[in-house]
Amino acid sequence: MSNKYLDLLSYFGIGSAHPGGFGLTQFLLRKEKIQASESVLDIGCGTGKTSAFLSTKYGCSVTAVDNHPLMIKKARERLDLLEGTIHLIEGDIEHLNLEENSYDVIISESVLVFTNIGNTLSEIARMLKKDGRLLLIEMTGTSNLSEQVKEKVKELYGVQQLFSEEEWKDCLQKAGFQHIEMLEPPVNMEQIDIDDINPSSEIDMSLYDLWDEHNQFLNEYSDVVGYRIFRCRL
Known part of the structure; x- marks a missing residue:
């Protein structure tokens, strides 16, 4: 199904369009201490900026997935310049033909909200190793968010739902994630990087x-619609 907001990101070729931008990505990965021996799945990889950083910085095995053909094209342009090998896949993250119990880390940066969240989390749980970690940066509304603003979010971004923090936790638990941490971003990490573009x-x-x-x-609406960072284990 077409999504105009995702088309926007694709045509402008914006890297790290998620809340907090690439600075937040680097912050999270520093805390995670990815090892070269680990395998990482970057779902909704966009133009491949996070995947490129993972491969270059940590030397780990990276699989990058996106379902937008133009994003895949621009990701390939970026990743072809690297010496490391990144497995780039055009596919639907709700139905990936990847082996179960095969990734140490799965990272999703403002992606799940554009999918059927329950289906996607079930697929993630299937692919994640039993001692693996899931890192999520996701759009979140306050618990008292009005229906009017919820509908505006759905219309503007083409999403099916906007979860509160507690609704995210509930959905994660239903998918089998028993250990859910809330991570706090560093101060002054609200701005999105827009200096990495490939229009x-x-x-x-x-x-x-x-x-x-x-x-x-x-x-x-920044006071009622923001984001949360989750670190989850099965």
Whole structure:
């Protein structure tokens, strides 16, 4: 199913479009201390910035997945420049033909909200090793978020639902994750990096309008719509 907001990210080729940007990614991975012997799955990899960093910085085995053909094209352009080997897959993260119990770390940066969350978490739990870790950065609403704002989020971003922190925890537990930590971002980590872009030669003007609407929404509703960072184990 087409999603205009994901089309926007793809055509502009924005790396690290998730809350906190690439600075938050680096912060989380420093804390995680990825080992070269570990295997990492980057779901919703976008243009491949996190996957490239994982491979270059830690020397680990990386599998990168995205379901948007243009994102895959731009990720391949980035990853082909690296010496390391990254397995790049165009596929639906709700139904991946990857072996179970095969990844030490699975990372998802503002991706699950664009899927059927229950289905995706079940697939993640299937692929994660029994002692593996899941790192999530996900859009989250406050518990008292109005239905009007929820509907605006669904319309603007093309998502099916907007969970509160407790709803995320409940969904994670139902998928089999028994150990759920909430991680606090460092101070002044709210801004998104927009200096890493690979724009397409032709971009529909409606996507520029959507980007303006996105920024206006963030400015207006930042007190009730934000994000949470989860570190989870089975």
